Amino acid sequence: MRTTINISDSIIKETQAMYNTNNKSKAIENALKDAIRVKKLEKLMELKGKITFDEESIENLRRAEIDEAKESNY
Numbered sequence: 001m002r003t004t005i006n007i008s009d010s011i012i013k014e015t016q017a018m019y020n021t022n023n024k025s026k027a028i029e030n031a032l033k034d035a036i037r038v039k040k041l042e043k044l045m046e047l048k049g050k051i052t053f054d055e056e057s058i059e060n061l062r063r064a065e066i067d068e069a070k071e072s073n074y
């Protein structure tokens with residue numbers, strides 16, 4: 001998609017240097033992908049301590065998967 005945006009030349013040059021490219025579009029796309037990844041990780045970290053897991057059920061599922069894998073190898 002073609003988009004027109006105003007970004008200072010110094011920011012573009014620094015971004016190109018960080019991503020080791022002379023292609024402005026590629027540099028900006030990589031920077032945006034990284035920014036999205038960081039924000040998603042921040043949101044995930046906000047959930048730390050708020051989600052609980054039933055460890056016994058998880059272990060039972062793991063055992064069942066191992067048993068199933070063993071049976072399919074015979």
